[in-house]
Amino acid sequence: MTARALTVAPSAECKGLAPYASYRDSGLPWLGAIPSHWDVRRNGRLFAERVETGFEDLPILEVSLRTGVRVRDMENGARKQQMADRSKYKRAAKGDIAYNMMRMWQGAVGVAPEDGLISPAYVVARPFPEVDPRYFTYLFRTPAYMREVNKFSRGIVSDRNRLYWDEFKQMPSAFPPTGEQTRIADSLDAHGRLTARLIRNKRRLIGLLNEQKQAIINRAVTRGVNLDAPMKPTGIDWMPEVPAHWEVKRLKTLVRNVTEQTNALHEGETYIALEHVKSWTGEITPPGDDIAFDSQVKRFASGDVLFGKLRPYLAKVTRPEQAGVCVGEFLVLRSTKEAPMAEFLEVKLRSKTIVDIVNSSTFGAKMPRAEWGFIGNLRFAYPPSQEEQAEILDSIASETRAVSTAISRTENEITLISEYRERLIADVVTGKLDLRHIEIAAPGDEPAIDEDDALDEDLDAADTEDLAEAED
Incomplete structure (x- = not known):
């Protein structure tokens, strides 16, 4: 078979770019055909393991699933930042590749942005002169390569598998000419900056739409549907008045804080x-x-309201339709006979007024938490009639429908943009698409793609635990 007889089929979404002129078989099922002038080399011919200790004055680096290798924030006192003896930590020089042995199969790998210290449970790989580490970081994060990592990893149980240096150096990788590695990395970096700016702008739009939606909800659950209804003073700073016919009671008289503990998850x-x-x-x-x-964990019943007390400004409030268990960072609130409808209770507890006042009570800088003692004593205002409660909920659904649709559409656009980038990276670093002729945009003020990801306020359990798990 001649080199030109081989063809490739890049992802449909990337067909604006062309494949290379000729290909040959790589001999690797996961890689398939590669450009004729590319090579395949084992990682041991591309990197040497760096095991250097004794550089205790260097900053600490960490390996994150989302942001690769970064300097660890030492200003906050979270558990992950409590360190063992620095003398045991390995030195990673700027430009080295470091990876988390337990999470390499998930993409916990990156290039050291500066000289620093890496956990002794991680691997530091020094690139040889003909290697651009940025290209290989992109390659190592592709789904196909991460599946190969899983095959080369070993351990007693699958979720504790580790990719040791001896196995990593045996893994084969695509090897374009050095200049082409750099060209690919530069192009993907530039595309990442543009993608980050686009996603950032769409997230800002979502933020504005959410503010509009929350304003509608907050008005409805604090004033009701009839804005001309007479009001009465409450004597409460954060809730100065409510409709005259509404009840005002402490939340702990309307719900019970359920604290039943379990370590079992039942069927269903x-x-x-x-x-x-x-x-x-x-x-x-x-x-x-x-x-x-x-x-x-805590046990909850169908219809209980779960209120996230960790970082309450995230408004993690929900009402599951089936029974189950939840982490201890949720309060499990079960309605009493005097409580309003569970649906109204959930929406009211997730309203901006309630979330803001609960958030003002938190303690802890890195992981602020609220306490039931404060939340339970909050004054809770609600219409006594379930008919009026249902009317308010219907009004909210009607008034926020268009905004919710716009939010959902924009979120889907972000998903498609991210999926396109992932497929583009996979096609480019495996040689399915040729980026050599693409003009590279100059760096601007936009953040790198992973920095943009960090704007997401949701907890990333893998990032939080990667160091602790690898060191146990």
Whole structure:
């Protein structure tokens, strides 16, 4: 078979770019055909392991799933920032590749932005002169390569598999000419900056739409549907007046804080952590089938309201339709006979007025938490009639429908943009598309793509635990 006889089919979304002129078989099922002038080399011919200790004055670096290698923030006192003896930490020179042995298969790999210290449980790979580490970081993060990483990793159980240096150096990788590696990396970096700016602008639009939506909801649950209804003073600074016929009671008289602990998940039940609940909507994204938790969790019943007390400004408030268990960072609030409808209770607790006042009570800089003692003593205003409660909920649904549609459409656009970039990277670094003729945009003020990802306020459990797990 001649080199030109081989063809490739790049992703449909990337067909504005062309393949290379000729290809040959790489001999690797996951890689397929590669440009004729490319090579395939084992990582041991591209990198040397760096194991250097004793540089205790260097800054600490961490390997994140989202942002690659970055300098760790040492100003806050979170658990992940408490360190062992610095003398045991490895030195990573600027331009080295470092990866988390336990999470390399998820993309926990990146280029050191400056000289620093890496956990002794991580691997530091020094690139040889003909290697541009940025290109290989892009390659290592592709889905196909991460599946190969999983095959080369070893351990007692699958979720504890580690990719040791001896296995990493045996892994084959695509190897374009050095200048082409740099050209590919420069092009993808530039595309990442433009993508980040586009996503950032769309997220700002979503933020504005959410503000509009929350204003509608907040007005409805604090004033009702009839804006001309007579009002009465409450004597409360953050809630000076409410409709005259509404009840005002402390929340702890309307709900019970359920604290039943368990370490078992029964058949038909669901498991909910903070990352499974969408901010300000209560939408639940259930985890996959493989559910595991190492500590006790709280049990809740169908219809209970879960209120996220960790970083309450995220408004992680939801009402599951089926029973299950949740992490301890949720308050499990169960309605009493005197309480309003559970649907109204949920929406009211997620309103901006309630979220803001709860957030003002938190303690802790990095991981602020609210306490039930404060939340339970809040004055809760609501119409006594369930008919009026239902009318308010219907009004909210009607007035926010168009805004919700616009938010959903913009979120879908962000998803498509991110998916396009992921497919583009995979096609480019495996040689399915030729970027050599593409003009590279000059760097602007926009953030790098991973810095833009960091704007997402949701908890990233993998980022929080990567260091601690690798060091145990």
